[in-house]
Amino acid sequence: MRDVATLAGVSQPTVSRVLNQKYTTIPISDETRMKVIAAIDALGYRPNMHARSLRTQQTQLIAVLVADITNSFYPQIARSIQQIARHHGYDVMISNSDHVHEYEQHFCETMIRRTVDGIILVPFHLTEFDLHELYRETKTPIAVLGQQINHPQIDVVYGDDEMGVYEVTDWLIHEKKHCRLGYVGVSDVFPPGERRRRGFLRAVEHANIDVQTVCMLESDFTLEGGKQIGQYLLRLDSLPSALVVANDTMALGIMLALQDRGIRIPEDIAIVGYDNIPETTIIRPTLTTLEQNPAEIGTTLVNLLFERIENPDLPSRRIKIPNKLIIRNST
Amino acid sequence: MRDVATLAGVSQPTVSRVLNQKYTTIPISDETRMKVIAAIDALGYRPNMHARSLRTQQTQLIAVLVADITNSFYPQIARSIQQIARHHGYDVMISNSDHVHEYEQHFCETMIRRTVDGIILVPFHLTEFDLHELYRETKTPIAVLGQQINHPQIDVVYGDDEMGVYEVTDWLIHEKKHCRLGYVGVSDVFPPGERRRRGFLRAVEHANIDVQTVCMLESDFTLEGGKQIGQYLLRLDSLPSALVVANDTMALGIMLALQDRGIRIPEDIAIVGYDNIPETTIIRPTLTTLEQNPAEIGTTLVNLLFERIENPDLPSRRIKIPNKLIIRNST
DNA sequence: TTGTATGCGTTATCAT
DNA sequence: ATGATAACGCATACAA
Numbered sequence: 195m196r197d198v199a200t201l202a203g204v205s206q207p208t209v210s211r212v213l214n215q216k217y218t219t220i221p222i223s224d225e226t227r228m229k230v231i232a233a234i235d236a237l238g239y240r241p242n243m244h245a246r247s248l249r250t251q252q253t254q255l256i257a258v259l260v261a262d263i264t265n266s267f268y269p270q271i272a273r274s275i276q277q278i279a280r281h282h283g284y285d286v287m288i289s290n291s292d293h294v295h296e297y298e299q300h301f302c303e304t305m306i307r308r309t310v311d312g313i314i315l316v317p318f319h320l321t322e323f324d325l326h327e328l329y330r331e332t333k334t335p336i337a338v339l340g341q342q343i344n345h346p347q348i349d350v351v352y353g354d355d356e357m358g359v360y361e362v363t364d365w366l367i368h369e370k371k372h373c374r375l376g377y378v379g380v381s382d383v384f385p386p387g388e389r390r391r392r393g394f395l396r397a398v399e400h401a402n403i404d405v406q407t408v409c410m411l412e413s414d415f416t417l418e419g420g421k422q423i424g425q426y427l428l429r430l431d432s433l434p435s436a437l438v439v440a441n442d443t444m445a446l447g448i449m450l451a452l453q454d455r456g457i458r459i460p461e462d463i464a465i466v467g468y469d470n471i472p473e474t475t476i477i478r479p480t481l482t483t484l485e486q487n488p489a490e491i492g493t494t495l496v497n498l499l500f501e502r503i504e505n506p507d508l509p510s511r512r513i514k515i516p517n518k519l520i521i522r523n524s525t
Numbered sequence: 526m527r528d529v530a531t532l533a534g535v536s537q538p539t540v541s542r543v544l545n546q547k548y549t550t551i552p553i554s555d556e557t558r559m560k561v562i563a564a565i566d567a568l569g570y571r572p573n574m575h576a577r578s579l580r581t582q583q584t585q586l587i588a589v590l591v592a593d594i595t596n597s598f599y600p601q602i603a604r605s606i607q608q609i610a611r612h613h614g615y616d617v618m619i620s621n622s623d624h625v626h627e628y629e630q631h632f633c634e635t636m637i638r639r640t641v642d643g644i645i646l647v648p649f650h651l652t653e654f655d656l657h658e659l660y661r662e663t664k665t666p667i668a669v670l671g672q673q674i675n676h677p678q679i680d681v682v683y684g685d686d687e688m689g690v691y692e693v694t695d696w697l698i699h700e701k702k703h704c705r706l707g708y709v710g711v712s713d714v715f716p717p718g719e720r721r722r723r724g725f726l727r728a729v730e731h732a733n734i735d736v737q738t739v740c741m742l743e744s745d746f747t748l749e750g751g752k753q754i755g756q757y758l759l760r761l762d763s764l765p766s767a768l769v770v771a772n773d774t775m776a777l778g779i780m781l782a783l784q785d786r787g788i789r790i791p792e793d794i795a796i797v798g799y800d801n802i803p804e805t806t807i808i809r810p811t812l813t814t815l816e817q818n819p820a821e822i823g824t825t826l827v828n829l830l831f832e833r834i835e836n837p838d839l840p841s842r843r844i845k846i847p848n849k850l851i852i853r854n855s856t
Numbered sequence: 857t858t859g860t861a862t863g864c865g866t867t868a869t870c871a872t
Numbered sequence: 873a874t875g876a877t878a879a880c881g882c883a884t885a886c887a888a
Contacts, residue, residue, distance in 0.1 A: 195865065205875045210867060223873060240662070243639040244584075245865030247575040248880050255639075263600040263619075264803075273594055276621055280628075285635050288594075288619035290607055297611075304616050308574040308586075331571070417803065446807055453809075472595075472748065476777055476808050478784075526881065536859050541883055549884095554857060576881030579864050 195239065202226075202233035209234075213241060252311055255285045256499065259301045259315035262415070263290040265443060266471040267488055268316070271339070274492030275314060282500055284311065293384070293415065295319035306331045312499045316340060318384050335502035337495045342385040349498040350512045351491055355386055355468070358484045358517035359393030359438060362466050366436045367401045370525060372464065376409035376434030378423050378444055384415075390440045390468070409434050413444055420447020428455050433463045436525070442467035442474050442483055449477060449524070464525040479523030491515055526570065533557075533564035540565075544572060583642055586616045587830065590632045590646035593746070594621040596774060597802040598819055599647070602670070605823030606645060613831055615642065624715070624746065626650035637662045643830045647671060649715050666833035668826045673716040680829040681843045682822055686717055686799070689815045689848035690724030690769060693797050697767045698732045701856060703795065707740035707765030709754050709775055715746075721771045721799070740765050744775050751778020759786050764794045767856070773798035773805050773814055780808060780855070795856040810854030822846055 199206040204226060211220055212230040233239075247253045258275055260268035276286045287310070291297040298320050305313055305328060312335045317325065322343055329336055329347055341352035366372045377394045380387040391410075398408055411426065413419035420439070424447060427433060439445035445467030449459055459465055459479055467474060470485035494513055502508050530537040535557055542551050543561040564570075578584045589606055591599035607617045618641070622628040629651050636644055636659060643666045648656065653674055660667055660678055672683035697703045708725045711718040722741075729739055742757065744750035751770070755778060758764060770776035776798035780790055790796055790810055798805060801816035825844055833839050 206865095207867080207876085208874060210865095211874085214867080221873060226873075238662070240637045242579075242865050244575050244578040245880090246867075248573075248579050248864090248882090249866045249868080251880080253575075263594075263604055264597065266595065266597065269594040269600060269621075273621060273623070280631070285618075285639065286620065287616075288621075289617065290600075290604060290619075292604070300611070306571045308616065331569070417807075450807065473804055473807055476748075476781065476804055478809055537881095538860085538883075539858060541881095542858085545883075552857060557857080573881055576864090577883080579866085579880090580882045580884085582864080 195241070198230065198233045198237055198239045201237060202229040204230060247309075251309070253309060254283060255287060255310045256312040256314065256496075257287045257289065257301075257305060257310045259289045259291055259298070259313075261291055261293050261316045261318050263288075263292075265415070265441075266473065267442075267469050267486065270488035271492035271495070274489045275496045278493060278496045278500075291316075291318070293318050299324075302328045305334070310334060312336070312503050314338070314495050314499055317343065335499055335506060337499040337502070339491060339495060340385060341389065346510050349495075349502060349510055351494050351498065351515060352512070353486045353491070353515050353517050355484075355517065356389040356393035356396075358519075359390045359440075359468070360397045361517075362484055362519055363394050363397035363438050364400065365519065366438070366464065366466065366525065367397065367403070370436065370464065372436035373401075373403060374407065374432075374435040375403065376411065376427075376437045378411045378413060378420075378437060378439045378448065380415055380440050381412060386440065387412075394438050415441055415443060417443050417447040417450075420444035420449075421451045422447075424448040424451020424454075427452065427463075428457070433457070436464040437466070439465060439467050442469040442471045442481060445481055445483070445524075446473055446477055449481070460523070460525050466525055470520055474520075474522070482522045482525040483520050485518040485520050487515060487518075526572070529561065529564045529568055529570050532568060533560040535561060578640075582640070584640060585614060586618060586641045587643040587645065587827075588618045588620065588632075588636060588641045590620045590622055590629065590644075592622055592624050592647045592649050594619075594623075596746070597804065598773075598800050598817065601819035602823035602826070605820045606827045609824060609827045609831075622647075622649070624649050630655070633659045636665070641665060643667070643834050645669070645826050645830055648674065666830055666837060668830040668833070670822060670826060671716060672720065677841050679841055680826075680833060681841070682825050682829065682846060683843070684817045684822070684846050684848050686815075686848065687720040687724035687727075690721045690771075690799070691728045692724075692848075693815055693850055694725050694728035694769055695731065696850065697769070697795065697797065697856065698728065698734070701767065701795065703767035704734060705738065705763075705766040706734065707742065707758075707768040709742045709744060709751075709768060709770045709779065711746055711771050712743060717771065718743075725769055746772055746774060748774050748778040748781075751775035751780075752782040753778075755779040755782020755785075758783065758794075759788070764788070767795040768797070770796060770798050773800040773802045773812060776812055776814070776855075777804055777808055780812070791854070791856050797856055801851055805851075805853065813853045813856040814851050816849040816851050818846060818849075 195209050196206050199209045272288050279286045314337050316339045337349040379391045382388045413423050467481050467483040470483045474481035526540050527537050530540045603619050610617045645668050647670045668680040670682050710722045713719045744754050798812050798814040801814045805812035
């Protein structure tokens with residue numbers, strides 16, 4: 195910047211003013227501006243964001259932590275966030291926790307040392323207290339995908355998965371007349387695990403079905419995990435007539451394992467998933483599932499975040515993204 | 526840091542020395558170190574990376590640009606990069622170009638203003654000249670996934686896709702006795718487009734098959750694009766007996782469109798893809814494809830990058846990741 | 857073994 | 873409308 199100033203025959207702060215003219219009201223003569231711009235072009239000067247960040251305490255950067263970048267659900271969120279952020283002149287730093295607690299914590303540590311202007315994350319192990327600490331240390335606007343978080347300065351977006359699973363289970367029972375049900379969830383250490391299981395059980399009880407007769411299983415969100423559940427089901431004396439699965443990826447694994455051994459879907463067993471990832475339309479039969487609209491989730495998160503960046507004292511908001519039952523051929 | 530120094534009763538540089546003791550040889554008395562560490566804990570002090578970066582010109586950050594984060598191939602690369610980087614104490618900033626030229630350029634712009642310690646990218650539109658400019662402006666180690674790049678300071682990882690497509694086509698012709706072939710590629714503006722088409726045509730010519738008899742089509746890497754190709758094929762008087770497709774995602778779309786109209790795979794038409802993304806094992810029949818090992822690609826890229834970060838004057842290296850034919854049920 | 861002084865590249869406050 | 877000067881938080885050359 196000093197070189198630019200020298201070449202333009204002005205002082206270094208004047209160059210800075212030309213650069214920041216949009217954001218300030220300080221007047222600059224046309225002649226000076228021309229000279230400075232010419233010098234910038236001649237030297238190929240580019241401002242140094244580290245220095246600017248140090249001085250302004252702003253970064254023009256937002257950070258995003260997703261829970262599993264290899265699960266198609268999250269890249270779609272990340273992508274819509276990045277699109278809007280770009281529009282606002284912000285860069286996006288995407289990270290991946292792989293559902294691992296330690297990596298989630300490491301992300302928070304990083305955010306404390308490497309401050310950013312906003313944080314979007316999908317907390318699985320991080321508690322409300324952890325996020326409170328994160329906010330206390332960073333004072334940075336935060337938006338999360340996670341119904342379980344309640345914090346006065348943190349915006350929350352969520353799909354109402356307890357209700358969603360309740361409704362799809364209810365639909366299986368009353369519309370599709372299933373009474374031998376099974377459920378494949380994930381551990382309660384993951385917040386969606388408990389909520390989705392509860393939704394399932396509520397529907398079962400509401401239908402006066404004996405909870406003892408339903409088959410409750412648990413796996414780990416992954417295709418492999420789903421396959422193992424499939425193997426397990428094959429060893430049972432009799433299959434449930436319908437299976438509610440807590441995410442699509444596991445549902446796919448279950449379908450593959452069952453079909454490998456000649457089980458017909460939906461004739462022998464109906465299956466519903468959760469998320470509506472693209473693979474649900476690739477598998478045959480196509481998978482009935484509860485849609486979580488990832489583009490809308492991403493858009494909502496980033497819009498909330500930018501509103502809070504502009505106005506940090508906003509009261510926290512909770513936005514429910516409606517789930518939608520997508521009926522396909524697996525039921 | 527000054528507060529820590531005051532509390533510990535030492536000077537600010539002494540605190541800095543305690544913090545950086547691992548990387549320097551300056552001796553510090555045990556007593557001083559204890560006092561400083563106690564003060565750091567008491568105040569919950571965390572170093573500010575922006576200030577550190579400004580001073581050291583290092584960031585402990587590497588940037589990754591992938592071509593399409595919603596294509597399962599890339600998240601696997603990103604994930605293995607992030608794992609190794611974490612091990613080295615580096616953070617990773619993942620970006621997504623969506624194959625859009627403007628976004629690739631925007632990424633380069635960002636890298637110039639927001640310097641990082643290393644860059645990994647998958648250039649689709651960026652030319653050797655663009656990367657040369659990037660290097661000239663940043664002087665930052667660069668590693669790319671892209672056979673078309675030749676630059677004395679840039680490390681290159683690539684799958685030999687021309688040879689791969691040649692071999693799989695050759696295999697279809699000689700082992701599987703196909704002679705009515707079709708090829709679905711992508712535009713030559715994408716570097717893999719030209720290479721893969723060339724591999725296909727070389728095999729056709731080598732088998733003395735009249736090029737006029739083969740069906741050459743073009744789409745855009747996506748599932749939707751593949752479906753449209755499928756529609757197009759259905760309107761043909763006769764299908765090719767075997768189709769070589771330039772990536773798995775398009776191959777899936779083609780299969781779905783054809784199967785919707787009762788075409789049997791592989792009986793009516795055999796199909797091979799490229800990449801070996803997870804979806805290839807979800808679709809039925811499972812898709813025969815050429816594997817590009819994304820984890821190995823990511824690992825190789827990031828290892829090359831760290832070697833160059835440690836030793837910037839290394840001559841550039843080109844590492845070929847072997848393709849492997851995965852024979853499944855679509856052929 | 858530690859302290860003093862300086863500068864990394866900006867923006868912001870004050871003059872003029 | 874512009875220039876001097878200071879400060880952001882840290883690491884390092886030099887002195888002691």
